Amino acid sequence: MQFWKPGTQAPGSSLDRIADGETSVISSAPLSASYSVQSARERLPIYKHRDKLLYCVEKYGVVIVVGQTGCGKTTQLPQYLNEAGWAADGNVIACTQPRRVAATSVAARVATETGSMIGDEVGYTIRFEDVSDKARTRILYLTDGILFRETLLDPLLSRYSVIMIDEAHERTVYTDLLLGVLKKIRRKRPSLRLIISSATLDATAFLNYFTNGDSVDDATIISLEGRMHPVDIAHLQEPVADYVLKAAETVWNIHQRQGPGDILVFLTGREEIDRCLEHLSEMLPTLPRTAPRLKLLALHAGLSVEEQLAAFEPAEKGSRKVIVSTNIAEASVTIEGIKYVIDSGFVKIRTYNPSSGLSSLVTVPISQASAIQRAGRAGRTSSGVCYRLYPSSVFNQLGTSTQPEITRTDLTTPLLQLKSLGIDDVMKFEWVTAPPAQSILRALEGLVAAEMVGEDGRLTVIGEKVAECPVEVNLARMLFASKDYRCGEELLTIVCMTTVQDVFIIPDGAAGAMAELERRKFTAEEGDHLTLLNVYNAFVRYGRSSSWCKSHALSFRALSRAVAIRSQLLKYMQRFGLPVDSCQGDARRLRQCLISGYWRHGARWVADGTYRSIQGNTMLYVHPTSVLFTRKPKSGWVIFHEMEETKKTQIRIVTEVDSDWFLPYGHRYCKSA
């Protein structure tokens, strides 16, 4: 079996020649499904490392495990540890995942392998769903966010003997926070074992983090070589001006000159995906009558569940499937049967500018780690080929890993939670990668202005409570204020509805215009917050039905999630003694309450139809999805949920208010300006 290495090219390859069919693809037989579960486990590449892994976990406090997706570390390692007795005496082996689906699906698979019911010996915990048994569960899969939250309740995580942080190279905010806290915990509880599972390129960075760059006595790296199938890599010889067009051409060449197998294309967003598919459908009529058909599919998060599922259905016999996707197909979802990957080399990420407090979506080159991950998507069920739409010299210049999320995000919530853990001096926290000092300062200022943190840097009484609440700080602030405005019931709903995204489904073309009309039925003239309230109440009144959602162009998924979040937050409100009163239709009182959270998100209308932010006087455009997009607010003043920089600075979820309502917060502007 041949293994590919990062940066290597298939022999003598330029993309064009490969797409012309000059390079053969090495084939190898996939794992047969006819073996029993036990012997299938033993056939996994990881199995030969079993004893070494167990020895290292025994000897070292921190073991960094390097291995490609598919080598079996996620499913096997916790089982090896269990078999070796690490879950004896009531101890639990934890394995964290960045995503909910991964935690649930891996747990189900391991339960099958161990011949037990899910939720018994093997369980999982994600938000809204705890399928585990406090006394019986030995192996627990959970999202890293849940485990971080657990440190708020049990700062030493004392029920766990081993904690495996899986997919650590993805560097989500919670992974980074967890690693920092776990390093601290290990000083107080050295018996706790940590396993950091990562892709190749980040391993030494993690090792250095845990050894502080010197003593290696307590940490080690194990490399689990081997993946199921080889993937040949082809680079373009010269960069291209239009990678969307090039992607379409490459699909076309593969289809005409290469053997069977589905094609996965990585682009950055919906607009590019649609353009690529348009190019391809224009070419379709020129396909010879006898040639296999080409099935064109888009895949991005904005699609409905049915549309997304289409990408997973096998192509009909004699036809080839082409999935043009965003980064969602890089790690979040896995499509079987992909043999060809086309990688644009770009990704759209959200970044945060701490000096303006603005977040923006920008298209940036991917990292080497991402490029390798994308290529690996071609080798899941058999050998494959990855066509990179950039030269190998460009690959070599890419950053090794994606910038950790914590360096490009608003730190308000993370800092509040660290303080709740007793880490008051966040400047001294041992970050795996330190965020910009300005981000920390801005978040601290915000926490002081919101009265979560006192002038002494310690949490206030309300700050302690808000830290426990799984919502943004300004939204939690409103929940607490709702007691004074007697509008807890409506405010709670609004908070949940602003938290879920894409409530309204607006398709392209004529269907979009129809959806637009449906949306107007819920419109409240005060603005989007009350419109969202109307939508939620109608959803509940009509029995939370998915067909009702469909006929009103609403997302059943989003609304169901809002219902789940609402019942979770309701428990917090009850615990904190916050009444859930109705405002009895008094929209004025309700909007006054909104200001208690949004007072820093105020803007005034100017004659050209744009707005100016109260803080900073930035020019703001109302997002086209807002009910205030077409209307001037009578008072001339609004508050908004969030602002984001695209081509322009846009505000989303906007509601009209009176300027007088800001007065009680005036003195705070002076402090935080």
Place this chain on the structure above:
DNA sequence: GAGCACTGC
């Protein structure tokens, strides 16, 4: 008059 990478508690 015009727009949305992806997660997570």
